[in-house]
Amino acid sequence: MAREAWIIDGVRTPRGKGKPSGGLHHIHPQELLGQVLRELGERSGIDPATVDDVVMGNGDHQGDHANDIARFAVLAAGWPITVPGVALNRFCGSGQQAVMFAAMGIAAGWQDVVVAGGVESMSRYSEGFGNSLDSGNAHLRERYPLVPQGISADLIATIEQFSRYTVDSFAVRSQQRAADAITNGRFARSLITVRNPDGSVALDHDEHPRPGTTIESLSGLAPSFARAGGKVREPDGLSFDQMCGQVYPDVTEIAHVHHAGNSSGVVDGGAAMLLTSAEFAKAHGLRPRARIVTGAVAGDEPVIMLTAPGPASRSCLEKAGMAVGDIDLWEINEAFAAVPMKVTRDLEIDEDKVNVNGGAIALGHPIGATGAMLFQTVLDELERRDQTIGLVTMCTGGGMGTATIIERM
Numbered sequence: 011m012a013r014e015a016w017i018i019d020g021v022r023t024p025r026g027k028g029k030p031s032g033g034l035h036h037i038h039p040q041e042l043l044g045q046v047l048r049e050l051g052e053r054s055g056i057d058p059a060t061v062d063d064v065v066m067g068n069g070d071h072q073g074d075h076a077n078d079i080a081r082f083a084v085l086a087a088g089w090p091i092t093v094p095g096v097a098l099n100r101f102c103g104s105g106q107q108a109v110m111f112a113a114m115g116i117a118a119g120w121q122d123v124v125v126a127g128g129v130e131s132m133s134r135y136s137e138g139f140g141n142s143l144d145s146g147n148a149h150l151r152e153r154y155p156l157v158p159q160g161i162s163a164d165l166i167a168t169i170e171q172f173s174r175y176t177v178d179s180f181a182v183r184s185q186q187r188a189a190d191a192i193t194n195g196r197f198a199r200s201l202i203t204v205r206n207p208d209g210s211v212a213l214d215h216d217e218h219p220r221p222g223t224t225i226e227s228l229s230g231l232a233p234s235f236a237r238a239g240g241k242v243r244e245p246d247g248l249s250f251d252q253m254c255g256q257v258y259p260d261v262t263e264i265a266h267v268h269h270a271g272n273s274s275g276v277v278d279g280g281a282a283m284l285l286t287s288a289e290f291a292k293a294h295g296l297r298p299r300a301r302i303v304t305g306a307v308a309g310d311e312p313v314i315m316l317t318a319p320g321p322a323s324r325s326c327l328e329k330a331g332m333a334v335g336d337i338d339l340w341e342i343n344e345a346f347a348a349v350p351m352k353v354t355r356d357l358e359i360d361e362d363k364v365n366v367n368g369g370a371i372a373l374g375h376p377i378g379a380t381g382a383m384l385f386q387t388v389l390d391e392l393e394r395r396d397q398t399i400g401l402v403t404m405c406t407g408g409g410m411g412t413a414t415i416i417e418r419m
Contacts, residue, residue, distance in 0.1 A: 013287050015113035016298035017416065019054045020127070020283035020386040021046055021202050025216045025374040028132035028276035033213035034204060035278065039074055039131040042204065043280045044086030049202045050125065050282045051089070054296070058087075062121040064095035065111050066282075067104025067128030069377035071097065073136030079129060099378075101407035102345060103307075104128050105281065106381025110414055112285045113302040122290040127282035128378030134278075143407055154312045155253035159407065160235035160273065162315035163346035164266045165254050169314075170352055174267040177347035178228040181272035181371045184344060188368025189221035196367055196394065200281075200386040218275040218374040233266035234273065257313045272347040277374030281382035300389050303399075303415040304329040310409045316349050318411025319403040320356045326401065326413040334359055337415070338397035341384040343404040344369035353403065367391060380404070385416065392418045 023046060026034030034042060043066065051058050066080035080095030100107040105128030112124035143156050157165075167177060191197060192215075203214040239251040248256075251264045291298055306325035310318035319342060327333060334357050342350035342364055354364055367387060370380065381404060388400035403413040 022281035025277040043083035047087035067378035103412035127382035129280035130376035188372035191367035236266035274370035275374035279376035305414040312409030316405040322411035322413035
């Protein structure tokens with residue numbers, strides 16, 4: 011019989027602007043994640059020597075992020091050399107997948123203590139990162155003419171008839187909710203201060219939010235993907251917009267509505283969560299905050315790419331024997347405004363239960379770390395509201411989605 015995986019605690023860094031002027035740019039991502047691990051160990055009181063594995067999501071795996079960043083973050087944290095680590099990549103869902111893999115290992119009885127999360131220093135990306143999802147595989151491109159994610163988001167908006175005003179309105183709401191959450195200290199429990207080598211403060215607050223954002227200020231931003239969408243590519247002689255039309259012939263023109271203000275922010279950050287078996291927690295006097303109920307992953311059409319959170323969430327609900335109305339709070343990653351808007355519409359979710367403290371449009375999306383951050387956001391808010399059930403779901407590159415249900419204890 012499967013065992014329960016309990017969430018003992020979680021911490022995250024602030025999200026620093028993903029540029030050389032950002033507050034976390036000067037800190038190597040191994041060291042950034044190392045600080046997260048140290049803080050998690052100190053807050054939870056766990057003996058790091060008891061950790062069976064450290065599972066971390068990351069979207070780059072090149073340059074400063076290369077060569078199993080989880081293992082080297084363990085060493086940077088000063089944890090015992092007996093603690094292993096592994097890095098994984100399910101694109102934007104990497105951090106969430108890391109938590110689910112941790113829960114699977116515990117449920118299977120293979121492990122008792124796993125630290126899971128992720129890290130991304132987007133300001134330190136290796137040259138050429140993300141240029142081609144299909145890595146130039148011409149044969150695969152004939153089957154699935156993959157386009158950049160922003161154009162996929164615009165394709166969703168076109169098919170769903172989400173206007174520029176509608177997606178901008180969603181973005182303004184994300185900023186307003188995040189500003190309210192920050193003002194009222196709703197992220198304080200999970201947030202740590204990142205320090206420089208000399209002990210001084212590097213960053214102690216999220217840098218990306220723009221609390222004064224309005225519809226009027228967003229209306230002056232040019233669509234980010236219109237030019238790329240219309241550019242003819244060699245050797246096929248088609249533009250990205252025309253490639254979308256090959257798969258969706260009813261779409262004669264892409265409405266390019268997404269821009270920097272209604273898309274997820276480019277940021278640096280790291281996050282980690284401590285999961286244990288119930289047996290280990292009881293034996294060591296650890297008080298659980300929540301349990302993993304179940305999780306699911308799903309694939310969907312890869313050209314439109316970002317629609318799989320809906321199928322993943324439905325699968326997750328089915329596995330748990332739950333309905334949409336049983337979920338108290340939803341965290342649907344705001345990769346682009348059209349993504350959570352579509353999931354909310356398709357599943358008929360109450361908008362007042364979705365991303366109640368804002369999302370990645372306001373706060374930023376440090377690819378490999380975001381999933382673990384969303385777990386912490388929803389758990390902190392469940393506790394604040396004295397509610398019970400949360401669902402986290404994310405879209406990922408290549409047409410996939412991740413979804414996990416947690417139950418507060």
